Amino acid sequence: MTRRSTTKAKQQDTAAPAPAPAIPKIPPAQVLPRLAALQTAPTADLKHQWRELFGKEPPPWNRAYIQSRLAYRIQELAYGGLKPETVDRLVALGEQMDGGNVVLRRIRADGRPLAGTRLIREWQGVQHVVTVRQDDFEFEGRPYQSLSAIARHITGTRWNGWTFFGLRARGDA
Template sequence: MPLPKLDEIDDLDRQALRVAWREVVPRSAPPRMSQVFMRRVLAFDIQAQIYGGLPKSFLRDLNKVAKGKTTSNKSPSLKPGSRLLREWNGVTYVVDVTEQGFVWNTKTYRSLSKIAHMITGTHWSGPRFFGLSKGAPK
């Protein structure tokens, strides 16, 4: 049986879901799993095969949590098109995230820390200054 299409999963009965499950997941479905949950898992796994699964960093953190360990509080990844705002001494500063780096006052910088230093006159962690990491200014 070929892999079911996402829009066909809702029409499968329990037996067809089990057959599709063995093709997609490569092991038998748990015997008491509801059809609703089977459909959700199948849909996720089919999409993961088509578009790629979860990021490796997320899976690594998930395994740490499963083993009772804590994960690091990394700064969120900034995507081009994001905009950072920070008020400092009554002035609001705006930084745009681009493919090339960070744009502030029409100039592109490779580091948020450099921008934070230019704004404050002292050394700052750029992610912390702009509120992206633990212990960020309020």
């Protein structure tokens, strides 16, 4: 390769990346069929829809999370998102609660999910749903004192319940 062709090749390599594709508007008539299709779509299709609707790579989280975020995004693109006044009000309420300290916003005193939170975990093709209550957890209509007890009930082996339900990565303290 000549010096001139090498310089030209380097210029082509450093060209600006192509702009991100435009995020499509979703007609309201397509919302219900698309939401229903999320339930049976393969994970690869969900990730493809994520790229299409968010314009970026999907997070490495569980299927239930990706489904719920896609469901919200489909409705948002069809009907519009939160009004600016609502966003401003939510920000003001957050600052009222933590004095504007962003770090405090991300930390709960006990690290426990809020009461009413539903934890969903698929295990061996079966979807298991746990509801966080004020002082315990509910699974299959019964109270449990810990997520580890529920994970053991589901799997038959000892698990860290926080890890099993994706609330903490393996090895985190």
